Amino acid sequence: xxxxxxxxxxxxxxxxxxxxxxxxxxxxxxxxxxxxxxxxxxxxxxxxxxxxxxxxxxxxxxxxxxxxxxxxxxxxxxxxxxxxxxxxxxxxxxxxxxxxxxxxxxxxxxxxxxxxxxxxxxxxxxxxxxxxxxxxxxxxxxxxxxxxxxxxxxxxxxxxxxxxxxxxxxxxxxxxxxxxxxxxxxxxxxxxxxxxxxxxxxxxxxxxxxxxxxxxxxxxxxxxxxxxxxxxxxxxxxxxxxxxxxxxxxxxxxxxxxxxxxxxxxxxxxxxxxxxxxxxxxxxxxxxxxxxxxxxxxxxxxxxxxxxxxxxxxxxxxxxxxxxxxxxxxxxxxxxxxxxxxxxxxxxxxxxxxxxxxxxxxxxxxxxxxxxxxxxxxxxxxxxxxxxxxxxxxxxxxxxxxxxxxxxxxxxxxxxxxxxxxx
Ligand SMILES: Nc1ncnc2c1ncn2[C@@H]1O[C@H](COP(=O)(O)OP(=O)(O)OP(=O)(O)O)[C@@H](O)[C@H]1O
Ligand SMILES: O=C(O)[C@@H](O)C(=O)CO
Numbered sequence: 001x002x003x004x005x006x007x008x009x010x011x012x013x014x015x016x017x018x019x020x021x022x023x024x025x026x027x028x029x030x031x032x033x034x035x036x037x038x039x040x041x042x043x044x045x046x047x048x049x050x051x052x053x054x055x056x057x058x059x060x061x062x063x064x065x066x067x068x069x070x071x072x073x074x075x076x077x078x079x080x081x082x083x084x085x086x087x088x089x090x091x092x093x094x095x096x097x098x099x100x101x102x103x104x105x106x107x108x109x110x111x112x113x114x115x116x117x118x119x120x121x122x123x124x125x126x127x128x129x130x131x132x133x134x135x136x137x138x139x140x141x142x143x144x145x146x147x148x149x150x151x152x153x154x155x156x157x158x159x160x161x162x163x164x165x166x167x168x169x170x171x172x173x174x175x176x177x178x179x180x181x182x183x184x185x186x187x188x189x190x191x192x193x194x195x196x197x198x199x200x201x202x203x204x205x206x207x208x209x210x211x212x213x214x215x216x217x218x219x220x221x222x223x224x225x226x227x228x229x230x231x232x233x234x235x236x237x238x239x240x241x242x243x244x245x246x247x248x249x250x251x252x253x254x255x256x257x258x259x260x261x262x263x264x265x266x267x268x269x270x271x272x273x274x275x276x277x278x279x280x281x282x283x284x285x286x287x288x289x290x291x292x293x294x295x296x297x298x299x300x301x302x303x304x305x306x307x308x309x310x311x312x313x314x315x316x317x318x319x320x321x322x323x324x325x326x327x328x329x330x331x332x333x334x335x336x337x338x339x340x341x342x343x344x345x346x347x348x349x350x351x352x353x354x355x356x357x358x359x360x361x362x363x364x365x366x367x368x369x370x371x372x373x374x375x376x377x378x379x380x381x382x383x384x385x386x387x388x389x390x391x392x393x394x395x396x397x398x399x400x401x402x403x404x405x406x407x408x409x410x411x412x413x414x415x416x417x418x419x420x421x422x423x
Pocket of ligand 2: 015088121256405
């Protein structure tokens with residue numbers, strides 16, 4: 001394994017695994033596998049990039065650091081010479097962390113400073129300019145992300161936001177410096193390191209900027225950011241002759257299907273609205289769940305009975321509904337209860353023969369994937385930007401689409417089920 005990724009959630013992990021497996025257009029990428037948590041065993045020998053998916057985005061900072069350092073140890077033991085810490089392209093975090101604490105801990109363990117921190121993902125409209133994060137034409141804190149149920153993002157100045165989470169000073173390389181080319185960026189990062197800046201926000205507004213970052217950082221042992229920072233990383237290995245590149249092929253999986261949505265993002269709610277028009281769908285009554293009146297058996301029975309017709313179960317709700325549920329029951333309690341419920345439903349579905357599973361939401365996907373405990377997942381074709389087909393190994397493989405809340409086109413659910421089948 002040449003390159004290792006530590007991802008702070010499961011959908012984010014498949015987002016960057018997708019980027020690494022695809023590489024630059026016409027050049028191809030790395031043979032990539034996604035691991036759910038830190039594996040106990042060594043990785044399969046033919047893997048060039050390994051992505052360790054943690055569920056560390058919104059847990060206590062100390063625990064996130066411990067898990068991330070354990071992932072680092074495992075990746076280094078597999079032979080990785082370059083590590084990427086992957087977080088959300090909308091910088092999802094709280095004033096306490098976990099991007100700063102984890103990024104700094106990894107940098108200290110590896111003995112480096114002047115480390116890139118760049119969440120930009122221009123294909124999805126996430127750009128960074130003068131240290132400010134935009135989601136399409138809105139500043140982050142006016143983009144809807146200020147209503148996120150777990151990590152409301154209330155400041156678009158991500159250098160200032162990251163500084164609140166960090167022990168060391170946070171640097172900034174503005175687009176004017178980056179756009180002068182890799183050597184200019186390299187010099188700025190080296191200077192930042194000399195000034196004791198451990199993490200450095202780097203502007204990027206186009207894919208070409210992300211390729212500049214990859215070129216400037218080809219020898220860096222640590223890079224941090226969204227999946228965009230990985231755009232040119234496979235190419236570095238191809239150019240130096242360490243890997244062949246080219247397209248990776250992964251067979252689809254046929255069989256019963258189900259869709260689970262716990263994401264409350266605008267994109268997911270739009271996808272649900274579109275889907276419920278033509279498919280069997282069951283909204284989860286969250287008050288009833290909290291009162292113990294809805295069971296995983298009931299939800300699984302609905303999905304199994306409707307298999308073949310792309311059935312959907314969802315808890316997704318508007319920001320106002322989410323706020324009032326959180327006020328009634330407590331934010332962590334309601335999220336924890338729903339996440340556990342989705343995990344339990346998924347286990348029952350797979351035990352009863354479901355082979356294709358689409359899950360919307362990072363936390364929700366984390367709960368589902370952890371409960372299923374599927375081992376290494378190979379990365380198949382891209383469904384929509386940032387969302388690949390994932391296929392488990394073994395005699396009865398399960399194909400998964402783990403969709404980040406804000407990703408995917410309006411018809412994502414149906415499209416994903418087709419792609420999981422190999423269509
Ligand atoms: N109706 C609801 N009320 C309150 N919380 C909810 C409700 N439905 C889901 N949740 C919780 O909100 C959280 C949604 O987070 P999740 O990460 O799954 O989606 P997301 O934030 O849209 O996706 P991503 O992290 O990929 O951007 C989950 O923990 C889920 O349990
Ligand atoms: O970077 C992104 O936007 C996604 O991969 C993600 O992590 C959303 O949860």
